[in-house]
Amino acid sequence: MKAISGTNLEQAKSHNRRVVIEAVRTNGPLSRAAIARMTALTAQTVSNIVEELERSHLLVPAEAQKLARGQPIIPYSINPAGAYSIGLELGRQRASGVLTDLSGAVCARIERHVEHPDPQRAMPVLQSIVEDIQQAFIFDRNRLLGVGMALPGRYADGGITSLSPQNLPGWQDFPVGHELEQRVKVPVLVENDATAAAIGERLHGVARGLSSFVYLFLAGGGGIGAGMFLDGHLYKGSRNNAGEIGHIIVEPHGKLCSCGKRGCLDRYISPTVAYEFMGITNAEELSSDDLDALIAGGGEGLDAWLDQAVQPLRQTLDFLELAFDPQTIVFGGSISTSLMRRLAERLEPLHVPIDPNRTRSVPRVMIGMTGKDTAILGAAALPIFFETNPRFDVLQKPVG
Numbered sequence: 467m468k469a470i471s472g473t474n475l476e477q478a479k480s481h482n483r484r485v486v487i488e489a490v491r492t493n494g495p496l497s498r499a500a501i502a503r504m505t506a507l508t509a510q511t512v513s514n515i516v517e518e519l520e521r522s523h524l525l526v527p528a529e530a531q532k533l534a535r536g537q538p539i540i541p542y543s544i545n546p547a548g549a550y551s552i553g554l555e556l557g558r559q560r561a562s563g564v565l566t567d568l569s570g571a572v573c574a575r576i577e578r579h580v581e582h583p584d585p586q587r588a589m590p591v592l593q594s595i596v597e598d599i600q601q602a603f604i605f606d607r608n609r610l611l612g613v614g615m616a617l618p619g620r621y622a623d624g625g626i627t628s629l630s631p632q633n634l635p636g637w638q639d640f641p642v643g644h645e646l647e648q649r650v651k652v653p654v655l656v657e658n659d660a661t662a663a664a665i666g667e668r669l670h671g672v673a674r675g676l677s678s679f680v681y682l683f684l685a686g687g688g689g690i691g692a693g694m695f696l697d698g699h700l701y702k703g704s705r706n707n708a709g710e711i712g713h714i715i716v717e718p719h720g721k722l723c724s725c726g727k728r729g730c731l732d733r734y735i736s737p738t739v740a741y742e743f744m745g746i747t748n749a750e751e752l753s754s755d756d757l758d759a760l761i762a763g764g765g766e767g768l769d770a771w772l773d774q775a776v777q778p779l780r781q782t783l784d785f786l787e788l789a790f791d792p793q794t795i796v797f798g799g800s801i802s803t804s805l806m807r808r809l810a811e812r813l814e815p816l817h818v819p820i821d822p823n824r825t826r827s828v829p830r831v832m833i834g835m836t837g838k839d840t841a842i843l844g845a846a847a848l849p850i851f852f853e854t855n856p857r858f859d860v861l862q863k864p865v866g
Contacts, residue, residue, distance in 0.1 A: 492675040495541035524548040553846025554615040563595035566846040570670035574602040584636035593649040612653035614848030616662035655848040662844030664693025684799035688738030716778035735775040743771035784817040798834035
């Protein structure tokens with residue numbers, strides 16, 4: 467049994483600093499008084515933190531605004547140029563990197579071809595992308611928070627070792643985060659692609675400001691996973707593998723899955739299955755426009771895929787709502803945007819919710835980031851998220 471630790475009050479300042487950043491990030495420009503009301507911090511604490519964040523260039527003040535009475539107020543907002551992050555993505559034939567600012571805007575991008583990207587071939591390429599992308603855009607290198615990388619597959623203890631990425635053979639038990647950090651000399655964070663995309667959606671997308679949501683990640687190369695925020699906390703499970711919903715059995719004794727079971731959700735709604743129905747054999751090699759054109763002309767194959775996919779997906783959404791009671795379920799992923807929208811349009815009628823009379827402030831299902839940049843933008847969000855998001859674990863004393 468994991469021990470429950472006491473409170474580490476020395477870390478309260480770090481936590482409060484993150485709380486202030488989160489308040490401004492989710493609500494837009496705020497005065498010091500508004501931040502104090504919103505966070506329940508004292509005016510003096512907020513004043514000290516805001517001054518520190520302004521000196522660090524993470525917050526930037528606007529012009530003073532005159533009120534009907536009292537002193538003018540100065541609204542503060544997130545400074546996009548206050549920090550930067552690099553996101554990496556590795557596919558079957560290419561490695562990509564983006565540099566983003568604190569707002570998530572892409573400042574630079576590099577892509578390299580990698581044939582058979584096992585660790586021996588890919589690691590030098592990833593290192594060169596990190597080094598070259600810092601030369602491609604002029605910025606203060608001291609403001610680089612780190613490198614994020616999104617990989618498919620399950621993870622070992624610590625979430626930094628890829629165990630079984632079926633699309634990337636050769637990476638089993640390879641400590642990619644540690645090895646890359648040794649090469650590039652900046653902090654490296656590695657996450658499951660679905661979790662990374664959920665983080666990106668919460669920082670910059672439709673889930674901004676939501677405390678509880680499930681992000682369904684449909685990978686363009688096949689498979690489905692989930693990233694989960696519950697009560698403001700990123701939920702990863704006891705072994706960092708929460709969200710492997712692609713292997714929920716939705717059809718007993720159904721289609722054989724690569725995991726060895728039958729009737730898994732993956733075998734009905736993954737993009738790979740959709741492309742099989744439509745006779746598209748080279749989806750990963752096509753541009754977004756060419757793929758969307760083929761999907762638009764998918765005809766009977768597209769309809770047949772939707773017909774067999776929609777009920778397993780409704781069943782899964784019902785399970786997620788009953789199990790986690792999220793504010794919404796967000797659809798996203800590196801899947802084609804047009805394919806995602808076709809699937810979402812066919813979902814109604816959803817199963818009756820457990821509280822049908824409750825007034826909802828957000829829809830039960832929303833469409834978030836889609837397209838080939840989803841995973842890499844999620845990867846770039848990792849260092850920003852772990853540097854600025856409130857973390858209650860920092861308030862606890864280490865055990866042992």
